[in-house]
Structure formats: structure tokens, C-alpha cells
Amino acid sequence: MTAPANLPVPVWRDELEHEYAALAERLEPLVPCLEIPLHLPWIDAINKLKKQRGAVIMAHSYQSPEIFHGVADITGDSLGLAQAAASCDADLIVLCGVHFMAETAKILAPHKTVLIPDREAGCSLASSITAADVRALRAQHPGAPVVSYANTSAAVKAESDAICTSANAVQVVEAMGAPKVIFLPDEFLGRHIAKQTQVEIVLWHGRCEVHERFTAQEVRHVREQFGTKVVAHPECSPEVLAEADFVGSTTAMGKWLAREKPARVAMVTECSMADNLKSQFPQTEFIKPCNLCPHMQRITLQNIYASLRDLRHAIEIPDDVSARARAALERMLAIGRRESV
Incomplete structure (x- = not known):
């Protein structure tokens, strides 16, 4: 990856090899080994500059390992990062994720400066619906509250009654106390919720461009070929979820791995998630039937x-x-956050 225009390229210094020996050892199984000497000067430059700025760097679980392990002070899912933005001492936050995540951090920490390194880092779910679409749905379903997934713009959140994550979506939907709820924008997550509640779910037809590409045939092939356990994110299609041993949020996936300790696992989600978990679960072999998010990259x-x-x-x-x-x-x-178990 080339540096942005007019950005001096940090150069290799021999002392970096010693200073970052532990990090290099952690990254070695996660990234091509020839890339590590290219990453370390940038990691060193970022770590020094963030100290000068008094900044905190936050990285989503889908960020690449050199970012997730190399420069991030706080890692996690989108809601966890936003809550950390509100509670951390720093007034300057660099959010390494996509645009709606940086917006959510800014919403919960309005008096802090929140930066996103690339303003074009978007999300197919967030871009699938607008505030005007939400108002039109309310008109079509009078009295039905709107629950919006965290993967939405600030403008859509502003038109919503409550926000949810993939971990607590059922809980939030049922807390609305209504027989019918408009759920936005992920169609597949909405269908997954509908199977777990008596509440009528009005769906929007947004989809995650990463998770919708997985097929049930791919999952069956991986299981048969490698004899592996399969965990899947609920943004995948119902057919894929039906083939999985466990379905859960990014945080819940990590908890499942810690509890079950599988010898082999295929994570049907964004590729970097598995990369970043490898160092935490060295006893598990990660099979990778995964797709990269072009926006996270x-x-x-x-x-x-x-x-x-x-x-x-x-x-x-x-x-x-x-x-x-x-x-x-x-x-x-206020409703609370419940992780899948």
C-alpha cells in the first residue's frame, strides 16, 4: 500500500526489530512475514504521534492485524467502541472502522474530536436506507416503533425509536412493547430475529455485501472437507445460518470460541475477524471461508x-x-446489552 500524497514514508531502523520483537512474533502467523518490516516503521511512527497528540486509536474487529494488534489502544465491536469513546479520557479519537461507527462514537462523545482515516469507508447496510425511507415506513405502518441496527447513518438513527446490535436485537425489539416493529435495515438479521420472537417484524431489504456472498453450499463443503465447526454472523442468509453450529455477533463468536475450544473452526464472517482471533486462541485451527470487507480495507x-x-x-x-x-x-x-450464548 502506497502512502498518501505528500506523506513522508517512515524508514526502517534496526532498533525497531528489537523494540517491536513481541509484536512481530504475534503478527508473524497473521500477515505475510515479508510485510512485517514494511509495517513496523509506520506502527512506530503512529504510536509516537498518538502519544504526542494525546489520542486514542480504536479499531473494529474487522480491521487488519497490523492495525488491530499494532496501533489500536481499544478494540471491539461498533457499540463497544462507541461506548469506549464516551468513557475514555482522551479528547481525540481515531476510529479505525467504517463511517457509521465513527458517527456513533461522535454521537455518544459529542464534545470529543472523532477522526476517521478514510471518509469513503462506508457500509452497504448503512447506505441502503435513508431518513426519508424511515419516515415513509412509519407512514405505511402507523404506530409501529422503529428499531434500527447499529449499521445505520446518524440520520437514520435520529428517525428511530431505539438502536440495537446483532447481540441484543431480540431483546430490544421485545422491549418496544408493540405487536409490530419496523426493523432496519438488514433483511437477514431481521429474519433471524423474527424466528425468535412473537413480534411481527416489518423488514427492509438491506444486506451486508460481505455476509450475503456466503452460500450454504460453501458452508457444507468446508464442514465436509475439513471436519470443522462452523460459526456464522446473523447478517448471513437464513440458509447459511441453518448450516452453522453457532450464530452470533462478533463479540459472541469470541465468547463461543473461549467456551467451546474447538480444534477447528470456520468463521463465516469478515476475514480479518479470524486473523485477529488466532493469537487469542492458538489451540484452534482457523479455516477461512471468508470474505474481506472492501470498506474496512x-x-x-x-x-x-x-x-x-x-x-x-x-x-x-x-x-x-x-x-x-x-x-x-x-x-x-437502558434496555441493556445481552450477548448470545
Whole structure:
């Protein structure tokens, strides 16, 4: 990956090999070994600059290992990162993830500066629905509350009654106390919820471009070929979920691995998730029938450094939108967060 224009390239220094020996050992099974000497100068430059800035770097579980392990101070799922943004001491946050995640962090930490290294790091789910679409759905289903998945823009969150994650979606839907709930925007997650509740679910037809590509045939092939356990994210199709040994959020997947300790596992989700869990579960062999998120891959060590150096790209949300979106998020937090088990 080339550096952004006009960005000096950090150069290798022999002392980096000693200073980052433990990190290099951790990264060796996760990234091509020839890349490690290319990553270390950038990692070193970022770590020094974030200290100078008093910044905190947060990375989603789908970020590549050199970011997740190399420069991130806080890692986790989108909601966990947003909550950490609100509670951490730093006033400057670099959010290594996609745009809706940085927005959510800004909503919960409105007085802090939240940067995203690449403003074009989007999400097919978030872009599948607009605030106007939500208002139209309300008109079609009078009185039905709107529960929006975290993978939505600030403007859509502002039109919602409550937000949910894949871990607590059923809990939030049922807490609305209504016979019918509009659920946005992930169709497959919505269908997964509908099987677990008596509440009528009104679906939108958004899909994650990463998870919708998996097929049941691929999952069966992996199981038969490798004799592996299969865990899948609920953004996958119902046919894929039916083939899985466990279905859960990114956080729940990690908890399942810790509990079950499988000899082999295929993680039907974004590829970097498995890469980042390998060092935590060395006893497990990870089979990778996975797909990379093109938006997550837009975040690189180079543009993280540029973001810190130039304080770009700052997330700005109109006050009225932020306040209404925060109310929807706080309603979810009041309901609570329950991980799949």
C-alpha cells in the first residue's frame, strides 16, 4: 500500500526489530512475514504521534492485524467502541472502522474530536436506507416503533425509536412493547430475529455485501472437507445460518470460541475477524471461508498516520440529528446489552 500524497514514508531502523520483537512474533502467523518490516516503521511512527497528540486509536474487529494488534489502544465491536469513546479520557479519537461507527462514537462523545482515516469507508447496510425511507415506513405502518441496527447513518438513527446490535436485537425489539416493529435495515438479521420472537417484524431489504456472498453450499463443503465447526454472523442468509453450529455477533463468536475450544473452526464472517482471533486462541485451527470487507480495507497504517498528523477527517453531525440519535442509542443502553450464548 502506497502512502498518501505528500506523506513522508517512515524508514526502517534496526532498533525497531528489537523494540517491536513481541509484536512481530504475534503478527508473524497473521500477515505475510515479508510485510512485517514494511509495517513496523509506520506502527512506530503512529504510536509516537498518538502519544504526542494525546489520542486514542480504536479499531473494529474487522480491521487488519497490523492495525488491530499494532496501533489500536481499544478494540471491539461498533457499540463497544462507541461506548469506549464516551468513557475514555482522551479528547481525540481515531476510529479505525467504517463511517457509521465513527458517527456513533461522535454521537455518544459529542464534545470529543472523532477522526476517521478514510471518509469513503462506508457500509452497504448503512447506505441502503435513508431518513426519508424511515419516515415513509412509519407512514405505511402507523404506530409501529422503529428499531434500527447499529449499521445505520446518524440520520437514520435520529428517525428511530431505539438502536440495537446483532447481540441484543431480540431483546430490544421485545422491549418496544408493540405487536409490530419496523426493523432496519438488514433483511437477514431481521429474519433471524423474527424466528425468535412473537413480534411481527416489518423488514427492509438491506444486506451486508460481505455476509450475503456466503452460500450454504460453501458452508457444507468446508464442514465436509475439513471436519470443522462452523460459526456464522446473523447478517448471513437464513440458509447459511441453518448450516452453522453457532450464530452470533462478533463479540459472541469470541465468547463461543473461549467456551467451546474447538480444534477447528470456520468463521463465516469478515476475514480479518479470524486473523485477529488466532493469537487469542492458538489451540484452534482457523479455516477461512471468508470474505474481506472492501470498506474496512480502506483503513491503512498510512492513512491512520495522515489522519493523526493532519487531524483529518473529523466527523461532524448536526446538533439536532445528534441529539435524536443519542436518545435512540440511550434507549438501547437502558434496555441493556445481552450477548448470545
